[in-house]
Amino acid sequence: MMYPLVRELAAAAAPHRVPVAVTCRVLKLARQPYYRRQRRLARLTPIEYETIMTPPAALAA
Structure with missing residues (x-):
């Protein structure tokens, strides 16, 4: 999913904040x-x- 990327770009602490829309x-x-x-x-x-x-790989370790 791309939603974590959307959240990261829209975060207030992001260097270049990009609106969700x-x-x-x-x-x-x-x-x-x-x-x-x-x-x-x-x-x-x-x-x-x-x-x-x-991530599933981290759970298996």
Whole structure:
């Protein structure tokens, strides 16, 4: 998924902040699924969040 990239580019701490709408347009992504995913991630417990965000290769090590 490209949504972590969208979030990284839109972050306030990013050196060159790019609005979500612009990033989604350039990457040809829909904005609604991005915001839906953000809402879902915000509701997770820390353990659930870590499980989802950790790549499978890191879990196997």
